[in-house]
Amino acid sequence: MLDTCVFDDRDFIRRLRGYRGKKVLPAVAFCELLVYLMGKRGRTLEQVKRYLKAADITVEPFRFGEAVKAAEIGIMTGDFKENARDIMIASHAAIAPWKLITFNKKDFSFLGDRVISPQEFRDVSGV
Amino acid sequence: MPHQIRWNHEDPRRTSVHWMGSEPDIKEERVLEEVRRITERYHTRDGLRELVAEIYNTAPYEFQKKFREVFDVIYEYKNRRIEIKNFNSDFFYPMVERALHSFPKDDFKVVFKDVEPLREAIKMLDFKQHGDYIIELLENFWFYFAYYLRVKAHENVPRETLMYWKSVLPEETERYRRYFADIMIELQSVTGKSDILRDIIKKRLERREEEERIFEEFERDLEGLQEFLSGYGYAAKG
Numbered sequence: 418m419l420d421t422c423v424f425d426d427r428d429f430i431r432r433l434r435g436y437r438g439k440k441v442l443p444a445v446a447f448c449e450l451l452v453y454l455m456g457k458r459g460r461t462l463e464q465v466k467r468y469l470k471a472a473d474i475t476v477e478p479f480r481f482g483e484a485v486k487a488a489e490i491g492i493m494t495g496d497f498k499e500n501a502r503d504i505m506i507a508s509h510a511a512i513a514p515w516k517l518i519t520f521n522k523k524d525f526s527f528l529g530d531r532v533i534s535p536q537e538f539r540d541v542s543g544v
Numbered sequence: 545m546p547h548q549i550r551w552n553h554e555d556p557r558r559t560s561v562h563w564m565g566s567e568p569d570i571k572e573e574r575v576l577e578e579v580r581r582i583t584e585r586y587h588t589r590d591g592l593r594e595l596v597a598e599i600y601n602t603a604p605y606e607f608q609k610k611f612r613e614v615f616d617v618i619y620e621y622k623n624r625r626i627e628i629k630n631f632n633s634d635f636f637y638p639m640v641e642r643a644l645h646s647f648p649k650d651d652f653k654v655v656f657k658d659v660e661p662l663r664e665a666i667k668m669l670d671f672k673q674h675g676d677y678i679i680e681l682l683e684n685f686w687f688y689f690a691y692y693l694r695v696k697a698h699e700n701v702p703r704e705t706l707m708y709w710k711s712v713l714p715e716e717t718e719r720y721r722r723y724f725a726d727i728m729i730e731l732q733s734v735t736g737k738s739d740i741l742r743d744i745i746k747k748r749l750e751r752r753e754e755e756e757r758i759f760e761e762f763e764r765d766l767e768g769l770q771e772f773l774s775g776y777g778y779a780a781k782g
Contacts, residue, residue: 421769421773422769422770422773424766424769425766425767425768425769425770427763427766427767430759430763430766431759434755434759437723437726439719449773450769453769453772453773454762454765454766457768457772458765460765467758468758468759468762470718471754471755471758471759472755472759473719473722475712475715475719478708480708481704520770
């Protein structure tokens with residue numbers, strides 16, 4: 418499961434194409450990506466969808482289970498007001514088998530071993 | 545099944561079961577006794593196999609049972625618990641062929657389109673040389689089929705979950721076909737000799753070129769994303 422920030426690392430995203438497992442982008446991270454690519458770079462929704470398809474990345478909806486999990490994390494950390502988007506992204510990875518890949522591990526420390534860096538992912542997956 | 549039992553499949557990765565009602569009239573010791581009986585019976589490797597076999601006895605399609613038997617054999621063979629002469633031609637391929645022949649094509653028309661390419665690939669590959677690829681291909685086909693199977697054969701699944709399961713079918717189909725074609729490309733010194741597989745390889749290579757073009761375009765656009773995010777309350781990459 419990918420955090421938005423990893424898209425800034427072209428080498429990682431390219432390598433990720435060679436990974437055959439499921440690659441998922443949480444709905445909130447997808448929203449952030451759209452704000453940047455549509456708002457700042459003038460891309461259309463269709464173009465962004467084509468890009469994700471080319472990368473074999475699927476968008477995972479924010480559903481009932483994630484909402485409950487995000488609420489639990491928000492209550493536990495006490496900083497939902499400041500970190501609502503991070504918490505909503507993290508809620509997808511709080512349940513096995515998914516892990517969140519991000520450059521900002523410390524922001525997701527409440528996930529424990531369910532958060533890894535792109536480098537750690539490369540080391541375990543071999544991509 | 546008692547009506548007080550509520551199944552929750554809301555999270556596709558986890559099923560929760562709740563008892564909705566007053567405390568059941570059963571002694572705790574009786575529950576623990578049953579748990580002990582089940583764990584004692586099934587906790588060993590053979591016990592687990594027995595449990596899986598019991599579950600598959602109630603499977604709605606003959607194909608499921610035959611395909612599982614293929615897995616049983618290949619795992620045993622791979623772990624060398626059995627030794628068979630001419631394993632590929634005399635035993636393995638005919639077994640796969642029998643399983644695929646029983647595929648319920650009328651109930652799974654989309655997946656059925658992928659049966660012939662799989663059969664062709666297994667026929668072309670040799671288990672001794674490409675055993676890991678064959679296992680991976682069969683496992684991935686199995687998971688792909690399971691996405692469709694759960695929509696067709698299920699119990700106590702809420703309508704919302706079913707809608708979600710149905711909604712992911714097109715992308716899972718595409719994922720499987722992309723995966724299959726990529727493997728055919730990796731093994732094209734063998735798979736390229738088949739007309740069916742050569743066509744799949746050709747189309748996938750064309751698609752890869754298109755993907756490469758999209759990637760190059762977006763790589764430029766994605767530069768600066770981290771900085772943009774940091775302006776929205778995100779820490780810059782350290």
